[in-house]
Amino acid sequence: MSRVGVLGARGKVGSAVCAAVDEADGLTLAAEVDVDDSLDLLVEHRAQAVVDFTHPDVVMANLEFCIAHGIHAVVGTTGFDDDRLATLTGWLDDAPGVGVLIAPNFSIGAVLMMRFAAQAAPLFESVEIVELHHPTKADAPSGTAARTARLVAEARRTAGSAPMPDATSTGLDAARGADVEGVRVHSVRARGLVAHQEVVFGGLGETLTVRHDSLDRSSFTPGVLAALRSVHGRPGLTVGLENLLDL
Ligand SMILES: NC(=O)C1=CN([C@@H]2O[C@H](COP(=O)(O)OP(=O)(O)OC[C@H]3O[C@@H](n4cnc5c(N)ncnc54)[C@H](OP(=O)(O)O)[C@@H]3O)[C@@H](O)[C@H]2O)C=CC1
Ligand SMILES: O=C(O)C1=N[C@H](C(=O)O)C[C@H](O)C1
Numbered sequence: 001m002s003r004v005g006v007l008g009a010r011g012k013v014g015s016a017v018c019a020a021v022d023e024a025d026g027l028t029l030a031a032e033v034d035v036d037d038s039l040d041l042l043v044e045h046r047a048q049a050v051v052d053f054t055h056p057d058v059v060m061a062n063l064e065f066c067i068a069h070g071i072h073a074v075v076g077t078t079g080f081d082d083d084r085l086a087t088l089t090g091w092l093d094d095a096p097g098v099g100v101l102i103a104p105n106f107s108i109g110a111v112l113m114m115r116f117a118a119q120a121a122p123l124f125e126s127v128e129i130v131e132l133h134h135p136t137k138a139d140a141p142s143g144t145a146a147r148t149a150r151l152v153a154e155a156r157r158t159a160g161s162a163p164m165p166d167a168t169s170t171g172l173d174a175a176r177g178a179d180v181e182g183v184r185v186h187s188v189r190a191r192g193l194v195a196h197q198e199v200v201f202g203g204l205g206e207t208l209t210v211r212h213d214s215l216d217r218s219s220f221t222p223g224v225l226a227a228l229r230s231v232h233g234r235p236g237l238t239v240g241l242e243n244l245l246d247l
Contacts, residue, residue: 002026002027002028002048002049002228002229002232003028003030003045003046003047003048003049004021004027004028004029004030004031004047004048004049004050004051004228005030005031005032005033005041005042005045005047005049005050005051005071006018006021006029006031006032006033006050006051006053007033007034007039007050007051007052007053007054007062008033008034008052008053008054008055008077009032009033009034010032010034011034011053011054012053012136012217013053013076013217013220014034014051014053014054016217016218016220016221017051017053017220017221017224018032019221020218020221020224020225021051021225021228024225024228026229027225027228027229030042030045030046030047030048031044031045031047035054039062039065039066042065042066042069042071043069047071048071048072048232049071049072049073049074049228049231049232050062050066050071050072050073050074051073051074051075051076051224051228052073052074052075052076052077053076053077054077055077055138056077056078056079056138056139057079059075059077059079060084060087060088063075063088063091063100064091066098066100067088067091067092067094067095067098067100068091068095070095070097070098071098072098072099072100072231072232073099073100073101073231074101074103074224074227074228074231075100075101075102075103076103076106076220076224078104078139078142078143079139079143080102080104080143080239085102085237085239088100088237089236089237092235092236092237096235097235098235099231099232099233099234099235099236099238100231100236100237100238101227101230101231101234101238101239101243102237102238102239102240103223103227103239103240103241104142104143104144104146104147104240105143105144105147105195105220105241106219106220106221106222106223106224106227106241107212107214107219107220107223108222108223108241108245109212109213109214109219110144110195110197110212110214111223111240111241111242111245111247112212112247113148113197113199113210113211113212114144114147114148114151114242115242115247116210117148117151117152117199117210118151118152118154118155119155120199120201120208120210121151121152121155121156121159121161121201122155122156122158122159122161123201123203124201124202124203124208125161125162125164125165125202125203125204126164126165126200126201126202126203127152127156127164127183127199127200127201127202128177128183128184128185128186128199128200129141129145129148129149129152129183129184129185129186129197129198129199129200130185130186130188130197130198130200131144131145131185131186131187131188131196131197131198132187132188132189132190132193132195132196132197132198133187133188133189133193133194133195133196134189134190134191134192134193134194134195135189135190135191135193137189140178140187140189141178141180141185141187142187142195142197144195144197145180145185145187145197146180146185147240148197148199149180149181149183149185150180150181152183152199153180153181153182153183154181156182163182164182194213194214194215194216194217195213195214195219196211196212196213196214197211197212198210198211199211223241226241226244227241227244230244
């Protein structure tokens with residue numbers, strides 16, 4: 001039986017996670033923490049693991065506290081670059097036995113979308129990513145899109161792919177999207193959307209579009225519960241839900 005604290009408990013995903021933990025066998029919802037609540041609640045309520053769906057600006061301070069107090073963490077909050085991951089690894093080196101699992105996306109469909117995109121990447125001349133989200137999202141591009149772009153870029157580098165064709169020589173700033181390791185990423189924000197992504201591949205006389213849609217935030221909770229059930233057995237840093245799946 002693991003006692004779970006949820007950080008960002010009143011947020012869009014955090015509230016869905018609280019409900020899922022509350023109903024899950026073998027997990028107890030021990031603490032619900034949101035903005036302006038003290039992290040000491042986690043210690044007072046003897047949380048053994050936390051789930052963090054807060055904000056990129058606060059997630060590092062949350063994790064520093066948890067690791068220092070020997071609390072495992074399952075993290076959905078975005079904003080993890082190489083510097084942040086290196087800092088986390090340093091903290092974890094000083095806290096043997098503590099596990100932190102970060103996933104840019106906890107939905108099974110998104111994990112498969114990233115995997116399929118990486119598989120297709122060396123086989124097409126062109127690839128661009130379009131991510132579409134609700135307008136209350138703080139970060140652009142999304143963590144999922146950034147991760148997909150890096151996986152695609154790595155697959156193309158490994159295969160020795162030629163540069164993508166693109167004759168653009170004039171245009172408005174940002175019209176061609178953000179450049180993530182040479183892969184163009186376009187971010188759409190619109191009311192009504194939840195979380196969606198298309199990876200568009202182009203080859204001679206054909207295109208392939210790999211698309212994933214999270215239609216409801218319940219899409220993230222099975223992955224979060226699976227991570228909670230395994231994080232205590234994975235000391236150190238794990239990045240990506242795919243590490244828990246037999247793909
Ligand atoms: N990896 C994944 O599968 C997914 C990741 N995400 C990511 O998760 C994060 C949260 O997303 P979402 O739920 O949509 O956002 P919300 O804004 O709906 O929820 C975040 C919650 O955290 C609260 N909060 C802010 N600061 C703190 C703090 N220091 N301690 C505790 N709680 C705090 C916010 O309060 P207030 O509003 O008052 O600031 C809010 O209630 C984002 O980074 C998002 O990109 C989202 C979906 C899936
Ligand atoms: O903010 C969101 O909503 C989401 N954030 C994550 C991201 O940035 O990739 C995961 C999913 O796209 C939903």
